[in-house]
Amino acid sequence: MQPDLSVLAALTSALGPAGVLTQPSDMAAYATDQRGIAVSAPVAVLRPASTQETAAAVRLCAAAGLPIVPQGGNTGLAGGAVARPERPAALLNLGRMDRIRELDALDYTVTVEAGCILQRLREAADAADRQFPLSLAAEGSCTVGGILSTNAGGVMTLRYGNARDLVLGLEVVLADGQVWQGLRRLRKDNTGYDLKHLFLGAEGTLGIITAATLKLFPRPRRTDTLFAALPDPDAAIALSARLRNATADALTAFELVPRFAIDGAARYLGEQIDPLPAAPSPWYALVELTSGSADGALRRQAEAALAAALDEGLIQDAVFAESEAQRRALWRVREAPPEIGRKVGGALHHDVSVPVSRVPAFIAEATAAVTALVPGCRPYPFGHVADGNIHYNIARPETMSGEAFLARGPEVKRRVHDIALAHNGSISAEHGIGLFKRDELQRVKPALELELMRRMKAALDPAGIMNPGKVLPEA
Numbered sequence: 001m002q003p004d005l006s007v008l009a010a011l012t013s014a015l016g017p018a019g020v021l022t023q024p025s026d027m028a029a030y031a032t033d034q035r036g037i038a039v040s041a042p043v044a045v046l047r048p049a050s051t052q053e054t055a056a057a058v059r060l061c062a063a064a065g066l067p068i069v070p071q072g073g074n075t076g077l078a079g080g081a082v083a084r085p086e087r088p089a090a091l092l093n094l095g096r097m098d099r100i101r102e103l104d105a106l107d108y109t110v111t112v113e114a115g116c117i118l119q120r121l122r123e124a125a126d127a128a129d130r131q132f133p134l135s136l137a138a139e140g141s142c143t144v145g146g147i148l149s150t151n152a153g154g155v156m157t158l159r160y161g162n163a164r165d166l167v168l169g170l171e172v173v174l175a176d177g178q179v180w181q182g183l184r185r186l187r188k189d190n191t192g193y194d195l196k197h198l199f200l201g202a203e204g205t206l207g208i209i210t211a212a213t214l215k216l217f218p219r220p221r222r223t224d225t226l227f228a229a230l231p232d233p234d235a236a237i238a239l240s241a242r243l244r245n246a247t248a249d250a251l252t253a254f255e256l257v258p259r260f261a262i263d264g265a266a267r268y269l270g271e272q273i274d275p276l277p278a279a280p281s282p283w284y285a286l287v288e289l290t291s292g293s294a295d296g297a298l299r300r301q302a303e304a305a306l307a308a309a310l311d312e313g314l315i316q317d318a319v320f321a322e323s324e325a326q327r328r329a330l331w332r333v334r335e336a337p338p339e340i341g342r343k344v345g346g347a348l349h350h351d352v353s354v355p356v357s358r359v360p361a362f363i364a365e366a367t368a369a370v371t372a373l374v375p376g377c378r379p380y381p382f383g384h385v386a387d388g389n390i391h392y393n394i395a396r397p398e399t400m401s402g403e404a405f406l407a408r409g410p411e412v413k414r415r416v417h418d419i420a421l422a423h424n425g426s427i428s429a430e431h432g433i434g435l436f437k438r439d440e441l442q443r444v445k446p447a448l449e450l451e452l453m454r455r456m457k458a459a460l461d462p463a464g465i466m467n468p469g470k471v472l473p474e475a
C-alpha cells in the first residue's frame with residue numbers, strides 16, 4: 001500500500017514547522033549514517049519535541065499507512081536507522097528530546113529522554129559524583145534511545161553489563177500512538193512479564209523509546225590503565241581471568257589488540273603508536289582497572305598479578321599509563337583498527353561473540369578458514385574479548401583489489417559466522433541486526449525463535465509501520 005502523503009500537512013500542524021523537514025537539503029544530515037554506507041531516502045524527517053508530539057506523529061503516520069524509522073545519532077552499524085529508498089517512510093529523529101528529566105543520587109538513578117547524547121549523560125552523572133558505565137567510541141554522537149534500541153555494549157560490558165542491564169524503566173510510544181508509562185525505578189519488581197525487555201534491543205521495530213530510567217553507579221576514584229604484550233589470544237583470556245580474580249573484579253575493560261593495529265597505524269595512518277617498541281609482539285591487551293579507593297592498592301594487586309604472568313610466560317612485557325596523556329596514547333592503539341580498516345581499501349567486518357573460553361579457538365579456526373578461502377587476506381581480530389565479543393575484521397590481500405575482495409564477502413562472512421555458531425556463539429554481539437544482517441539471521445536463528453519474534457512483532461505492530469524490514473523481513 002502506498003502511504004497517503006497528504007499526512008505531511010497534518011504532521012506539520014501537530015509538530016510545528018521545526019518538527020517536519022521535507023526539503024532534501026534539510027533532510028540530508030539525517031539521511032546518511034556516520035560512516036556514509038547506508039543512505040536513506042525518507043519522505044520526511046520528523047523531529048518531535050516531546051512524548052506527546054511523538055505520540056501524535058505516530059497516530060497520524062499509522063492512520064496514513066506511513067512507516068516510521070526511529071533515529072537517534074545515526075551511528076548504528078547495522079543499517080537500522082535508514083529509510084530504504086524502495087519503502088517510503090518518515091525518519092523520526094529524537095534529537096530534540098534530549099532533557100535529563102531527573103537525576104537522583106540517593107536512588108542511583110537518572111531519568112533521561114531518548115535523544116540525549118551518551119557523552120552528555122555520562123558527564124551529568126559525573127557531575128553528580130556518580131557513573132553511568134556505558135562507554136563506546138561513538139559516545140559523542142550516539143543517543144540513549146539508540147544505545148537501548150541496539151542493546152549496545154562497549155568497553156565496560158565486562159564489569160557492568162550491556163545497555164539492557166542498565167535499565168530500570170522505559171517510556172515508549174507504541175505503534176498505535178499510545179504511550180506506555182513504564183518509567184519505574186525499582187530494583188525489584190516481579191509483577192509479571194518484564195515488558196521493557198521487549199523494546200530493548202528491538203531496533204525500533206516494536207515502538208519508539210522516548211525516555212528511560214537508568215542505573216547509576218559509584219564514581220571510581222582511581223583508574224589504572226596498562227598495555228601488555230602477549231604471545232597469543234590464549235594468553236589474553238588467561239590474563240583477563242587472572243586479573244579479575246586478583247583484583248576482586250576491578251577489571252573494567254580488557255581489549256585484545258593485534259600487531260596489525262601498530263603496523264597498520266604506521267603504514268596507513270602515518271602514526272607511530274607502539275607503546276612497547278623494544279619487543280614487538282603478535283598480540284596485546286589494553287586493560288583498565290577501576291577502584292573506589294584512591295590509594296595504590298589496586299595498582300599493587302595488578303602489578304603482582306602481572307609479575308607472576310611474566311614469570312610464567314603468559315605476558316612478554318607490560319607498561320602502565322602514568323598520566324592521562326599516556327592513558328589516551330594506550331587507548332589510541334585500541335582505537336586504531338577501525339580507522340585502519342577504512343584506509344586499507346577493502347575490509348570485511350564481523351561482530352561476533354562466543355563463550356569467553358572459546359575466543360582463542362574461534363580466532364584460530366576463523367583465521368585458518370578465511371586465509372584458505374582468500375589466500376593472503378589479513379585478519380585483524382580485536383575488541384572486547386573478555387566478554388567474548390570479537391570484531392573479526394579482515395583486510396584485503398595486498399595483491400587483490402578491494403572490489404574483488406569485497407565480492408567474496410558473502411562467502412567469507414558465512415564461514416566466519418558458521419565457526420562462531422559452532423562454538424555456541426552469535427552473529428551479532430553488540431551492533432544488532434538492522435538491515436545488514438537481517439537475511440543472515442533468517443539463516444541461522446532457530447525456526448521457533450524466529451516464529452516467536454514474528455508473533456511479537458505482529459502483536460505489537462499489527463500494521464507493520466515500525467521500522468519495517470529491519471531485524472525481520474516484512475510479513
Ligand SMILES: Cc1cc2nc3c(=O)[nH]c(=O)nc-3n(C[C@H](O)[C@H](O)[C@H](O)COP(=O)(O)OP(=O)(O)OC[C@H]3O[C@@H](n4cnc5c(N)ncnc54)[C@H](O)[C@@H]3O)c2cc1C
Pocket residue numbers: 034069070071072073074075076077079080081082094114135136137138141142143144145146147148149150151152153154155203204205207208209210430431434467470
Ligand atoms: C566509531 C563507532 C564506534 C562504535 N562502538 C560501538 C561499541 O563499542 N559497542 C556498540 O555496541 N556499538 C558501537 N557502535 C555502534 C553504535 O554507536 C551503537 O549502535 C549506538 O548504540 C547507536 O546509537 P544511535 O543513537 O546512533 O542510534 P541510531 O544509529 O540512530 O539507531 C540505531 C537503531 O536504533 C533504533 N533507534 C534509535 N533511537 C530509537 C528510539 N528512541 N526508539 C526506538 N528505536 C530507536 C534505530 O531505528 C536503529 O534501528 C559504534 C559506532 C561507531 C560509529
